[in-house]
Amino acid sequence: xxxxxxxxxxxxxxxxxxxxxxxxxxxxxxxxxxxxxxxxxxxxxxxxxxxxxxxxxxxxxxxxxxxxxxxxxxxxxxxxxxxxxxxxxxxxxxxxxxxxxxxxxxxxxxxxxx
Amino acid sequence: xxxxxxxxxxxxxxxxxxxxxxxxxxxxxxxxxxxxxxxxxxxxxxxxxxxxxxxxxxxxxxxxxxxxxxxxxxxxxxxxxxxxxxxxxxxxxxxxxxxxxxxxxxxxxx
Numbered sequence: 001x002x003x004x005x006x007x008x009x010x011x012x013x014x015x016x017x018x019x020x021x022x023x024x025x026x027x028x029x030x031x032x033x034x035x036x037x038x039x040x041x042x043x044x045x046x047x048x049x050x051x052x053x054x055x056x057x058x059x060x061x062x063x064x065x066x067x068x069x070x071x072x073x074x075x076x077x078x079x080x081x082x083x084x085x086x087x088x089x090x091x092x093x094x095x096x097x098x099x100x101x102x103x104x105x106x107x108x109x110x111x112x113x114x
Numbered sequence: 115x116x117x118x119x120x121x122x123x124x125x126x127x128x129x130x131x132x133x134x135x136x137x138x139x140x141x142x143x144x145x146x147x148x149x150x151x152x153x154x155x156x157x158x159x160x161x162x163x164x165x166x167x168x169x170x171x172x173x174x175x176x177x178x179x180x181x182x183x184x185x186x187x188x189x190x191x192x193x194x195x196x197x198x199x200x201x202x203x204x205x206x207x208x209x210x211x212x213x214x215x216x217x218x219x220x221x222x223x224x
Binding site: 099 | 155203216
């Protein structure tokens with residue numbers, strides 16, 4: 001596999017469920033990102049990890065919990081979400097977050113909260 | 115703070131028409147500038163970039179020139195195709211983050 005892979009591609013969950021989104025990159029990058037893309041809104045940066053350390057948390061509600069066990073994997077743990085959290089969640093990676101060059105994106109996980 | 119302003123869409127064009135999508139930025143210093151494209155059902159991918167003033171980025175027939183004097187990085191294509199239908203994002207990179215424009219949806223009709 002190459003590039004940035006996200007699973008699952010589609011997820012439907014109730015407000016009381018707990019689920020996780022997974023992202024894996026095979027590019028040897030050291031920075032990984034979670035973005036939220038909602039209809040008619042700008043892309044929202046949620047979290048950034050650089051060399052496995054979280055460097056950005058843009059006031060994201062605690063019902064979203066990121067985890068970065070190594071430079072190749074990034075998770076977004078979801079619990080007690082709200083319907084307004086329904087969106088496309090995009091994972092991205094770059095060589096080094098301190099000197100942001102090209103971002104490489106996965107295809108996204110489409111989340112629907114009922 | 116740094117910001118990117120991108121023209122609102124959607125933009126609907128006939129095949130072979132000329133395309134311009136405006137992008138202006140506010141930034142300290144002279145950052146690189148990027149255009150990303152998102153095809154239906156996919157994530158974003160880099161379309162082109164310019165790393166310094168007066169640079170012209172180009173790819174797949176698209177071009178954009180980094181204009182310091184007007185703080186602009188407008189995207190142009192001389193003859194669009196149906197396959198160019200997508201959402202286009204202007205972007206300003208920074209430490210640990212990118213600032214993206216709101217995106218401009220382009221629809222090209224055969």
